[in-house]
Amino acid sequence: MFEYCSEPGILATFDWFSCYLTNGKHLLFYKSFALIILLLLITAPLAIFLGLIAAVGIKSKNFLLRIISKTYANIVRGIPDIIFFLFIPITIDQVIEFTRHKIKCQDIIGSVWQGNDFIVCNIAKLPLNSDPQWIHDLYGFSLAILSFTLVYGAFAANTFYGAINSVPQSQIDTGKSFGMNRRQIYFSIIFPQMWRYALPGLSNLWMLLIKSTPLLFLLGIQDIVFWARELGGSKTSIFQYPHSDWRVWYFIALLVFYLLLTKISENIIKRISNKLYIPI
Amino acid sequence: MYCETTFDNYAFRSLGLGERILPKTDITLCDQIILIGSGIIWNLYFCIIALTLGFISAIIIAIIRNNNYPILTRVTNIYVFIFRGSPLFIQFFCAYEIFVLLPKIGLDINLLFTTITLQTSWLTKAWLGALIVLFLNTTAYSSEIFYGALKSIPKHDIEAADAFGLSNYIRYKKIIIPTMLRNSWSSYTNEAIFLFHATTLVFFSSFPAWGQSGDALYYANYFADKTFNPFIPYPIIAAYFIFITLILIIIFKAINVYFNRHLPKERKRSINFLTNMIR
Numbered sequence: 001m002f003e004y005c006s007e008p009g010i011l012a013t014f015d016w017f018s019c020y021l022t023n024g025k026h027l028l029f030y031k032s033f034a035l036i037i038l039l040l041l042i043t044a045p046l047a048i049f050l051g052l053i054a055a056v057g058i059k060s061k062n063f064l065l066r067i068i069s070k071t072y073a074n075i076v077r078g079i080p081d082i083i084f085f086l087f088i089p090i091t092i093d094q095v096i097e098f099t100r101h102k103i104k105c106q107d108i109i110g111s112v113w114q115g116n117d118f119i120v121c122n123i124a125k126l127p128l129n130s131d132p133q134w135i136h137d138l139y140g141f142s143l144a145i146l147s148f149t150l151v152y153g154a155f156a157a158n159t160f161y162g163a164i165n166s167v168p169q170s171q172i173d174t175g176k177s178f179g180m181n182r183r184q185i186y187f188s189i190i191f192p193q194m195w196r197y198a199l200p201g202l203s204n205l206w207m208l209l210i211k212s213t214p215l216l217f218l219l220g221i222q223d224i225v226f227w228a229r230e231l232g233g234s235k236t237s238i239f240q241y242p243h244s245d246w247r248v249w250y251f252i253a254l255l256v257f258y259l260l261l262t263k264i265s266e267n268i269i270k271r272i273s274n275k276l277y278i279p280i
Numbered sequence: 281m282y283c284e285t286t287f288d289n290y291a292f293r294s295l296g297l298g299e300r301i302l303p304k305t306d307i308t309l310c311d312q313i314i315l316i317g318s319g320i321i322w323n324l325y326f327c328i329i330a331l332t333l334g335f336i337s338a339i340i341i342a343i344i345r346n347n348n349y350p351i352l353t354r355v356t357n358i359y360v361f362i363f364r365g366s367p368l369f370i371q372f373f374c375a376y377e378i379f380v381l382l383p384k385i386g387l388d389i390n391l392l393f394t395t396i397t398l399q400t401s402w403l404t405k406a407w408l409g410a411l412i413v414l415f416l417n418t419t420a421y422s423s424e425i426f427y428g429a430l431k432s433i434p435k436h437d438i439e440a441a442d443a444f445g446l447s448n449y450i451r452y453k454k455i456i457i458p459t460m461l462r463n464s465w466s467s468y469t470n471e472a473i474f475l476f477h478a479t480t481l482v483f484f485s486s487f488p489a490w491g492q493s494g495d496a497l498y499y500a501n502y503f504a505d506k507t508f509n510p511f512i513p514y515p516i517i518a519a520y521f522i523f524i525t526l527i528l529i530i531i532f533k534a535i536n537v538y539f540n541r542h543l544p545k546e547r548k549r550s551i552n553f554l555t556n557m558i559r
Contacts, residue, residue, distance in 0.1 A: 218484055245381070258366040
């Protein structure tokens, strides 16, 4: 990165670290921190939106809608989230490829599952083999966002369901006596007030979401855990480094990063709840 | 019944007993159910031991944090902050890397008449290393729950105890700790469920599954990779987890009834499961 790094004499001095920490691989490592933040910023609103829909669905008069939303909201209580993170991406991937296979390659007869393999024709693959790398990355990242949204949407649904129930019944009755319909009651009475009751649960959810971001690693995305293992190890699948095992230092750096992230979030949440005067 | 032979071969495969080679081709439903069920043993092992030890140490740490000891309180506060503020996944990675760096031969501890060799290599194995991390993690979370409950114990309860002239030990045993447990049991139940779910992370975070003996998710993932069909192994493991979570809830509910046995009906607390998440 720096010009003096090209001189071999630098190896013996302490300045070498400034060169080491700014080499190309490390810059990719730093970029993956931004990826985590990006994931958080995209997932949180989506999960809140999905949770809101599911919470209203639980209160719905339609029997089918109620059953679906209830099952969705309750399923995360009994099953570890990591199972969803492993299950959802591969499932969605297979569903998409299966449909594309059925549409695009109608001439190929025979099951997609052959023995222990899942085989679709080449043009049904998503992303296509010929696509550039960034499309593959984007596809993987979108699947990750989808899985996080689905899991944390279910958590949010529970929070919102509780919050909707916390809005005083007398206010809803007042709305009814004014002749409001269901939609009007939701939009002008429940939704504006619900947030105060939902905030403690939502802030908890935000913390939960932050702490589950390292699971991106399991989805095969080159995130901070991936780079920490790659850069820290003395010998990895791709490279062999002259230094000894430094992984512990990289992971301690990640630990500090997460501690900072949760501490900052905690302070911001405290400020917001002080402003809103949370009744709980 | 062909399932019986599978049972004989794989029921305790996760402990390294039975057939050595995992099924590779012609994987039947029977194989999947039994092998994933065998992995559950590890999840239960981690959950039960970490929860039991963590329960005791969490109470101690909560009491330390509630009393203002000059250094001890500070240290415990930092400990709780680190373990609650960072993801368990990263904690596993960190701990594993630290354990790996420890000297391999083992530490000799001289006890005058005899020397004990601490096997440091055990720390890199999941059964001890991961257990320590889970124990420290659940201690931090539970102590935060208990600490919150300690702070909200009514002042006059303690004053009444003082007025009766109870000694410090009796006061804690008869008044403070029972009230604390009763008030925090709902949150603690959720913590227990979360810990049970967190045990699935162990074999995905550095800790190697020696001889392919891993936990339930390890085997579920193995089958999903081998058959390329996620629709069978993952619902099986999900069913196992729902079932055990329900048992966990029944046990904790029974304990809750025991804690509340002296109270009039309208003051009894019921547990809201995972409605208010504490993690």
